[in-house]
Amino acid sequence: MGATIRPGDHDPLDFLGIDALLDDEERLLRDTVRRFVAERILPDVATWFERGTFPKEMAKEMGALGLLGMHLEGYGCAGTTATQYGLACTELEYGDSGVRSFVSVQGSLAMFPIWAFGSEEQKRQWLPPMAAGEAIGCFGLTEPDAGSDPGSMRTHARRDGPDWILNGTKMWITNGSIADVAVVWAQTDEGIRGFVVPTDTPGFTANEVGGKMSLRASITSELVLTDVRLPGDAVLPGVVGLKGPLSCLNEARFGILFGAMGAARACYEAALGYARERIQFSKPIASFQLTQRKLVEMMVAVNRGMLVALHLGRRRDAGTLTAEQVSFGKFDNVRQALEVARTARSILGANGITLEYPVIRHMTNLESVYTYEGTNEIHTLVLGEAITGISAFG
Amino acid sequence: MKIAVCAKQIPDPATPYDLDPDHHWVVRPDDQVLDDTDRYGVEIGLQLAEASEGTVTLFSMSPAGTLQGIRQALAMGADKAVVISDPALKGSDAAVTAKVLAAAIEREGYDLVIAGTESTDGYTGVVPQMLAEHLGVPSLTFAKHVEAADGTLRIHRQTPEGYDVVEAALPAVVTVTAGVVEPRYPTFKGIMQAKQKPVEELSAADLGFGADDVGAAGSGTVVEGVTPVPARQAGEIVEDDGEAYLKILEILERAKVI
Numbered sequence: 001m002g003a004t005i006r007p008g009d010h011d012p013l014d015f016l017g018i019d020a021l022l023d024d025e026e027r028l029l030r031d032t033v034r035r036f037v038a039e040r041i042l043p044d045v046a047t048w049f050e051r052g053t054f055p056k057e058m059a060k061e062m063g064a065l066g067l068l069g070m071h072l073e074g075y076g077c078a079g080t081t082a083t084q085y086g087l088a089c090t091e092l093e094y095g096d097s098g099v100r101s102f103v104s105v106q107g108s109l110a111m112f113p114i115w116a117f118g119s120e121e122q123k124r125q126w127l128p129p130m131a132a133g134e135a136i137g138c139f140g141l142t143e144p145d146a147g148s149d150p151g152s153m154r155t156h157a158r159r160d161g162p163d164w165i166l167n168g169t170k171m172w173i174t175n176g177s178i179a180d181v182a183v184v185w186a187q188t189d190e191g192i193r194g195f196v197v198p199t200d201t202p203g204f205t206a207n208e209v210g211g212k213m214s215l216r217a218s219i220t221s222e223l224v225l226t227d228v229r230l231p232g233d234a235v236l237p238g239v240v241g242l243k244g245p246l247s248c249l250n251e252a253r254f255g256i257l258f259g260a261m262g263a264a265r266a267c268y269e270a271a272l273g274y275a276r277e278r279i280q281f282s283k284p285i286a287s288f289q290l291t292q293r294k295l296v297e298m299m300v301a302v303n304r305g306m307l308v309a310l311h312l313g314r315r316r317d318a319g320t321l322t323a324e325q326v327s328f329g330k331f332d333n334v335r336q337a338l339e340v341a342r343t344a345r346s347i348l349g350a351n352g353i354t355l356e357y358p359v360i361r362h363m364t365n366l367e368s369v370y371t372y373e374g375t376n377e378i379h380t381l382v383l384g385e386a387i388t389g390i391s392a393f394g
Numbered sequence: 395m396k397i398a399v400c401a402k403q404i405p406d407p408a409t410p411y412d413l414d415p416d417h418h419w420v421v422r423p424d425d426q427v428l429d430d431t432d433r434y435g436v437e438i439g440l441q442l443a444e445a446s447e448g449t450v451t452l453f454s455m456s457p458a459g460t461l462q463g464i465r466q467a468l469a470m471g472a473d474k475a476v477v478i479s480d481p482a483l484k485g486s487d488a489a490v491t492a493k494v495l496a497a498a499i500e501r502e503g504y505d506l507v508i509a510g511t512e513s514t515d516g517y518t519g520v521v522p523q524m525l526a527e528h529l530g531v532p533s534l535t536f537a538k539h540v541e542a543a544d545g546t547l548r549i550h551r552q553t554p555e556g557y558d559v560v561e562a563a564l565p566a567v568v569t570v571t572a573g574v575v576e577p578r579y580p581t582f583k584g585i586m587q588a589k590q591k592p593v594e595e596l597s598a599a600d601l602g603f604g605a606d607d608v609g610a611a612g613s614g615t616v617v618e619g620v621t622p623v624p625a626r627q628a629g630e631i632v633e634d635d636g637e638a639y640l641k642i643l644e645i646l647e648r649a650k651v652i
């Protein structure tokens with residue numbers, strides 16, 4: 001038996017002592033991003049959210065820190081471990097899911113396919129400025145009529161002599177209107193291929209999606225490609241077929257399963273602080289049994305989800321993580337985070353619906369995170385197939 | 395320019411730390427963090443080194459344990475660290491600390507020594523000046539702006555009214571105030587490289603000190619007692635009925651603030 005631990009000795013923000021599972025380097029990186037978020041994101045993010053903007057100049061600050069393409073090696077990227085990438089995503093999403101989305105899209109969806117499947121020339125041209133935040137990337141896979149079923153995409157590329165001609169429409173594209181380069185996936189005679197499309201190419205237009213009630217501190221756009229002529233070397237040479245874009249999504253989902261726990265932690269912290277200070281019936285609402293139940297459920301969800309994330313991060317670094325295990329993390333951590341956010345909202349009462357507290361912002365953001373990068377339903381079926389051996393996709 | 399920056403690892407200020415009941419020394423956990431004050435010294439050191447193609451070496455007296463505070467300063471861009479770590483140093487007062495740091499800095503060589511004005515755990519605020527005395531060089535304090543070129547150190551010394559411009563010949567010691575610059579974030583590349591940077595660990599004996607020269611045995615200071623700060627009294631709330639300013643003026647006058 002060790003020393004006596006009193007109830008008050010537990011850290012309510014790290015109940016299981018997960019901090020001790022990190023090494024010095026991981027902690028330093030985590031703390032650095034935490035400080036960056038506290039100093040550069042949190043003071044303004046509610047305003048960005050309210051105005052529906054993401055300041056493009058943040059990209060360079062994030063690039064200088066090393067956040068963009070952090071887990072990639074070479075070409076100006078920091079070369080962190082997968083776990084470190086995940087921890088950074090947790091801290092970014094503690095700030096805002098839209099901010100984390102920016103980093104996910106830049107690093108995992110735009111830089112990763114160029115890094116993994118691009119030619120040496122494509123890598124040299126695009127990766128260093130993207131790592132520095134001087135060039136912004138986006139990822140065009142989803143279409144108005146092709147979401148969970150990307151194989152049904154209509155965007156196509158045909159050969160015209162040595163060139164490619166692209167036509168089609170992409171939808172719900174994060175960073176679309178502020179991007180300098182788009183990685184666009186299109187049907188070709190050989191199967192689905194990826195194309196590196198500078199956004200100033202004639203025939204390429206990006207229209208911002210308005211009226212969003214979620215991820216408002218993030219740019220979402222429609223991409224329209226009308227006879228976009230690209231040179232023959234614009235295609236990503238290293239991959240043919242859906243496995244190209246799906247491997248990118250797997251990268252991004254890995255960041256999301258960490259990130260969601262950041263949003264959840266922010267909501268839990270806000271609710272815990274509020275419940276201790278809010279006096280009703282002459283005592284803090286934290287003293288009521290129903291509120292304690294909510295706080296405990298949130299605390300358990302945050303700690304459990306973080307353990308899952310860390311475990312999957314370790315497996316990723318060991319090279320043993322499967323796509324289905326990523327689905328496990330995305331499936332459960334995001335739904336848990338959404339539940340935490342909703343519960344926190346209820347604890348804050350009316351205060352929970354204003355931007356003075358982070359809760360409603362996270363709650364509406366997580367509604368998007370719940371369905372993007374593979375809906376909860378799709379991940380359920382991925383897991384269902386993994387344990388039964390029977391595909392329910394039909 | 396060869397720049398020495400004093401960097402102290404302290405218990406995380408976010409977590410209350412204990413004093414040992416016999417000597418009132420800070421009980422140091424394994425996990426210590428870089429004193430926030432020292433981030434400013436590191437930043438100034440890095441800027442001066444970048445301008446002069448110089449180097450930044452960190453100096454720290456610290457019990458054995460993790461070096462995460464030192465790694466943080468290395469991740470910001472410092473070139474190397476010298477850590478003096480020895481059980482014999484336990485209980486060293488400010489004078490002994492200054493003596494030990496001076497010996498380590500002298501051994502390494504330096505043009506300029508930068509330190510924070512005071513640490514965020516012990517708050518004695520005298521180590522840098524004692525260090526200058528041991529090194530036999532000028533000490534300029536409370537700098538809110540630092541220039542070092544052509545063998546001269548020029549600072550803006552913070553005063554209650556504004557600042558004085560003070561100069562000294564290099565080599566010298568300077569203390570910088572918090573807020574003097576915006577300390578850079580450690581970059582991820584810096585964090586990844588920090589573990590490869592040299593950290594030299596020295597014992598008291600390596601610097602020529604015997605067991606009686608340092609630690610509690612070598613220290614002339616004894617902390618006789620510690621008194622907790624009295625709990626803050628509840629404030630007075632003035633309801634504004636349109637004339638509250640009169641009441642506030644009266645309170646300020648009574649407190650002789652105005």
